[in-house]
Amino acid sequence: MFELVFRRRFAMAHRLLTDGTAQCAVPHGHTETVTVRLRAVRPERLDGAANMVEPFARAKARWHHWIDGHVDHALQLGEADPLLGWFRAAEPERLPRLLVTPGDPTTELLCGLFAAKLGAFLAADGGRLACVGVEIEETPTNTVRFEGDPYDILPRRHGWWSRADLSINAWDAAR
Numbered sequence: 001m002f003e004l005v006f007r008r009r010f011a012m013a014h015r016l017l018t019d020g021t022a023q024c025a026v027p028h029g030h031t032e033t034v035t036v037r038l039r040a041v042r043p044e045r046l047d048g049a050a051n052m053v054e055p056f057a058r059a060k061a062r063w064h065h066w067i068d069g070h071v072d073h074a075l076q077l078g079e080a081d082p083l084l085g086w087f088r089a090a091e092p093e094r095l096p097r098l099l100v101t102p103g104d105p106t107t108e109l110l111c112g113l114f115a116a117k118l119g120a121f122l123a124a125d126g127g128r129l130a131c132v133g134v135e136i137e138e139t140p141t142n143t144v145r146f147e148g149d150p151y152d153i154l155p156r157r158h159g160w161w162s163r164a165d166l167s168i169n170a171w172d173a174a175r
Ligand SMILES: Nc1nc2c(c(=O)[nH]1)N=C([C@H](O)[C@H](O)COP(=O)(O)OP(=O)(O)OP(=O)(O)O)CN2
Pocket: 016, 024, 028, 105, 106, 107, 108, 138, 139, 141, 142
């Protein structure tokens, strides 16, 4: 069976408040690489003409638009992070650039959220392809891989990640 594999780089910043590691509680940034693997929902023999599962450009268009325009350079914060209140009060114009997560924005959680969002995009594009894996290289020495149904591992079923729109938090749902 074929897999279409797409890779994208994005800059991000986050902090982790819950696990008690002092260095991770200070906002810090990474340049991360996300790799996604797609398969045809109903695999078919190559047709002897176009010989494609799906044109790359069509398969990755929405996904890359979202990563490049909304995830790249976003600040990732858990929904209980007090910095959210600070942005609401002091720089509300930055709220669309905050990627807000259920609990700390770890790389494990991000893999699940990305798998759900990509699944929503693919379903909205006709459901011909499904995401079978997401890998995020957080740093050159740390990578997390996820395979399976993201709704089996996410702490909550619904949020911006379950919608086929460009949102990364609850405030920009209409975009
Ligand atoms: N299970 C997880 N553990 C940690 C995560 C995570 O997402 N999942 N994230 C972090 C921090 O983001 C940290 O910035 C990166 O990890 P760390 O190992 O501290 O990164 P280094 O670049 O210092 O790695 P070295 O291999 O030691 O150079 C922490 N833990």
